[in-house]
Amino acid sequence: DVKVTQSSRYLVKRTGEKVFLECVQDMDHENMFWYRQDPGLGLRLIYFSYDVKMKEKGDIPEGYSVSREKKERFSLILESASTNQTSMYLCASSPPDLLIFEKLFFGSGTQLSVL
Amino acid sequence: GIQVEQSPPDLILQEGANSTLRCNFSDSVNNLQWFHQNPWGQLINLFYIPSGTKQNGRLSATTVATERYSLLYISSSQTTDSGVYFCAVSSAGGTSYGKLTFGQGTILTVHP
Numbered sequence: 001d002v003k004v005t006q007s008s009r010y011l012v013k014r015t016g017e018k019v020f021l022e023c024v025q026d027m028d029h030e031n032m033f034w035y036r037q038d039p040g041l042g043l044r045l046i047y048f049s050y051d052v053k054m055k056e057k058g059d060i061p062e063g064y065s066v067s068r069e070k071k072e073r074f075s076l077i078l079e080s081a082s083t084n085q086t087s088m089y090l091c092a093s094s095p096p097d098l099l100i101f102e103k104l105f106f107g108s109g110t111q112l113s114v115l
Numbered sequence: 116g117i118q119v120e121q122s123p124p125d126l127i128l129q130e131g132a133n134s135t136l137r138c139n140f141s142d143s144v145n146n147l148q149w150f151h152q153n154p155w156g157q158l159i160n161l162f163y164i165p166s167g168t169k170q171n172g173r174l175s176a177t178t179v180a181t182e183r184y185s186l187l188y189i190s191s192s193q194t195t196d197s198g199v200y201f202c203a204v205s206s207a208g209g210t211s212y213g214k215l216t217f218g219q220g221t222i223l224t225v226h227p
Contacts, residue, residue: 033214042119042201043217058214059116088156104148104203104215106158 003027006091006107013114019078021110023091030096032074033104034058034066037088049074050096081114088112117142117206121218128192128225136187136221138202146205147178148215149187153198161187161200192225199223 007022025032031050035043035058045058047066055066063085067075074093078085091107118141128134140147149161162169162176164185169176173192178185189196199222203215 035217040219042219043203045214045216048214059216090158092158103160103163104150105160106150109156111156 004091004093004105004107006089006110008110009108011110011112013078013081013112015082015114017078017081017114019081019112019114021076021078021089021091021112023074023076023107024072025074025091025093025105026072027093027095027105028071029093029105030071031094032068033092033094034064034074034076035090035092036060037090037109043090046076081112083114086112086114117144117204117216119202119204119216119218121200121202121221123221124219125222126224128223130193130225130227132192132225134189134192134223136189136200136202136223138185138187138204138218140183140185140202140204142183143207144180144183144204145207146215147185148203149176149185150201150203151196151198152201152220158201189223192223194225194227197223197225 004025033048034046049055049068065077089110094104120139147165150158152158164176164178166180173190175188199220201220203217
């Protein structure tokens with residue numbers, strides 16, 4: 001069965017800390033994504049990656065960076081956490097763009113609180 | 116970029132009622148998916164439906180691509196249908212890499 005695993009369900013960090021959110025998928029998917037979800041705003045794309053060591057900015061990349069050293073793992077990094085980065089973070093993966101069966105599979109999310 | 120609007124923002128039903136959720140989008144799409152987010156936050160893909168009609172049990176979806184909207188029908192609703200329903204699309208033309216733009220969601224509450 002399809003599985004996208006996020007390392008933490010809940011995280012509490014201090015302002016200014018460096019934060020790592022980890023995501024692993026076991027489906028050999030090329031594409032991986034990081035979204036954040038805020039009430040009333042839906043999901044907004046932060047970064048995505050379509051191959052190892054490749055990354056593209058999404059709609060709201062400011063304050064974030066990513067790393068994809070292996071195909072199965074995609075990390076989101078908050079270089080210096082701020083209170084406005086308190087949010088639910090969702091990782092997702094999908095097969096390559098040209099496949100007919102093009103679905104997005106999500107992890108269960110990380111609720112990050114920055115104090 | 117492409118805009119996605121969902122309606123209604125909130126919906127409250129009694130168990131057994133039927134409902135229709137709507138998703139309007141501003142441009143041609145090559146990918147449209149409906150998701151359900153349960154109260155624990157897990158997002159589950161319901162339909163991949165860039166055009167046409169699909170059914171899965173009590174749920175069905177129709178996308179009229181030429182008129183830029185999609186509808187999700189829930190029949191005989193159950194309390195387990197509660198949660199947030201999202202529509203997500205990717206714009207036709209170019210390579211999207213499966214990148215989806217989400218609407219704000221419809222919050223559905225089903226009372227017993």
